[in-house]
Amino acid sequence: MKLLTPSTSKQVEPAFLPPDFNASSGEGSLSLSESDNDIPEKKWKISPEKWICAKSSKVKHSNLNSIITEKLELLILLQRMSKDSMTEENNDCIKNLELETKQVSTDTKCVYCDDEEHGEHGSKKNTKCINLSEDSTDSGYAWVILVSAFFLEVLTGCSLTSFGIMMVDIIDSTEQRASNIAFIGALLSSFLGLSGVLLGPIVHRFGCRVVVFSGSLILALCCLTTFLVRNVIVYYFSMGIVSGVGYSCYQLGAPVAVSHWFQKKKAFSLSVIMTGISVGSMLWGPITRLLINKYSWRGAVLIIGGLQLHGCLIAAILKPGPLLSKSLLEKKRSSRFNKEILKNKRFIIYCFSNFTLLYGHVVPFMMLPIKAESNGISKMNAAVLVAIMGACSTTVRPLVGYLGDKAWFDKNFVFGIFSILGGILTSASFYMRTYNLLIIYACLFGMISATYIPLTLSVAVEIVKKPEFIANGLAIILTVHGLATLVSITAFGTLDYVQLKNNCEKDTVFQHFTQSVHIQNALATTYESTGDRWRTFSYRKAAAAVKRYPRPITSFEEALAIPGVGERVANKIWEIVETGGLRKLEELSNQEDIKAISTLSGIWGVGQTTARQWVSQGIKTLEDVRNKAKLTRPQQIGLKHYDDLLERMPREEAGRIDDFVREKCLGIDADLVILCCGSYRRGKETCGDVDFLITHPDGKSHHDLLPKIIKRLGSFLTDHLVSLQQKGGQSKYLGVCKLDEEGAKHRRIDIITVPRDEYACAIMYFTGSAHFNRSMRHLAGKMGMSLSEHSLNKGVVRKRGEKLNPGVPLPTPTEESVFKHLGLKYLPPNERDH
DNA sequence: TGGCAGGAATG
């Protein structure tokens, strides 16, 4: 049982131990810390002891604890792993926009599981589906399904488009106030969205065939009713609520059907369907207009109703697919809904901003025909405008779907930019009164909204984070969308027709403005979510702590007592002790992939994220990387010297490199101060690289020094990883070097040049260890200071993560002075190892 | 409940 050591020579994320100098296991200094200046010194005494203790113990026991450590480290990897597959899953989801609910409930079923042991469900589902996909998916009848579903969505596209076109005529013919008619549209669109949430379970129970079939009938009936009855109140139902539900059936049925037939090409097929709805909205505009012109709007409604009956036909085609349930049906939805998710502050904010976003979004869409007409544009042309809008979203949507999967595509960013663009655009539309200008507006707005509306869900998923709540979260977002639509149109409709004509721009301007503000807020909160970084952080800490623990762990309580090990981890440890393994780990045999990830992230410049992405794309060996992956410049170098760079050199070799470099540098300027830091200065027997710190005592000759050095070292440096880092005064070079000796290997070399006045801090930094630095800096932080490689600042004011006041540098002429400022006793380099 | 080191380059 070898340790998998996923954190090979590379740094994988803060691993290490509890980053504290103080307290730890109580011991004398009862963690009163901060205020008292003397206590830190005591702490210092404790810590080294502990380290020594740790060292010796490592040799002794090892066995059991190393197994535990290994398991925990696997857990770390898994933790991320399952998260990844979840997000992939979600990307699928995102594809089908509001049709989402179907996926939502699919997920829910997979996400069930009695307790909250979440995480691996995503992958669990994946594997299940992969098994199933052997047979008849992705081919043959699946394509028939796809085409049918596509047309189903085309029919769906009819809904809002037609109504928007028709509204002008309805208003005229019924002599109702615009507000009343607009309200129908509000009902229609909001129920279209809302009922999706409710229909989700129904689709699962009865299958999409039944649902689509009923939807078709419902719609036909609605249209018939509308045709026959001349009462606005009835229209609220026939054209509004019930129609909304009917369309919703289509909207849900199509993707569900497709997802039962497609596995591998699911994403693709879903985006095809997405196109359907846009194509629909493009076609239906002119068609509706023509129908109205010929038969009046009532006639048009009737004919549309007839056309909707084709849904029945499609329903007949949609037979249940091979992926249908089977594996899904055993478990019921967990009964507990929301609650938990509402604790997520960010999510709440996001809901709110979504509300305003949709609020601003719906209005221009619905009101475009009215606006056009009020500007003296013919009804037919107004319809064309709507068609253009539809066409533009048609072309853009698949693109967004496609780009959305790309790693470099920043969803949040695009979402923010485009929603703001939408706002600006609508503001600008105030000045757009001619037909040509409105065409441009329709075009742009179509494209822009097609970009950000689908992304709302995608962003929501990232905010929710917890897999078991994603379903709920999306449902809530969709509800919010529906409500926003309802409210916005209602509010909008309360204006008089005339007012409407004149003011619609102003109103939307306002809406979009307020909205962009909220969007930005939401984004700000979203941005900092780099996933569950801190859970992983803690796992690592716990694993490191166990690794160092001097005795075999014999009880749950004992595990719990280890600093860095909390209740959850202690449970897991205990399970490992008792059963020798962890269910989580046994279940999915990811061992292969995890190994692959470790291998790949051994390449310099390839971290956890990249390695995972590659592995999930089937790039699992160095050979694969060489052939298939696209590499950044540093990664190419890293790959070239893969074996050499993973190896640590003997101390004595580092010494020879030191001599070599020192001589070369003194050749430039005999006054230069050259110091080999890092593990070498700490006296380690092996060094992963050599770290040179160079300064000039005159305090200014360090300028432009590094390029000279690099030039001077010439062919000793074989590759430049990061050619030059330039900060204020300091420069850093990262490269690869090789001694001119027989059998010499390539070694990593880091060189920094620093101004004299930053020398002490720089030397502290560069001597490390990394963990020592973090402990030190943490301590500084707690004392209202901030320690970096540049300086030790005091009077730092931090609020909620960010530093409001950078503080002022303290004089730090020597290493000792840094320790002193922090109230610590000086530690020689060889004791900073940790 | 906030916080977990801090800073920089790269894509």
Add this chain to the structure above:
DNA sequence: CATTCC
């Protein structure tokens, strides 16, 4: 911005 590295 995210990722990677020191």
Add this chain to the structure above:
DNA sequence: GCCA
């Protein structure tokens, strides 16, 4: 996820 853990800790102060």
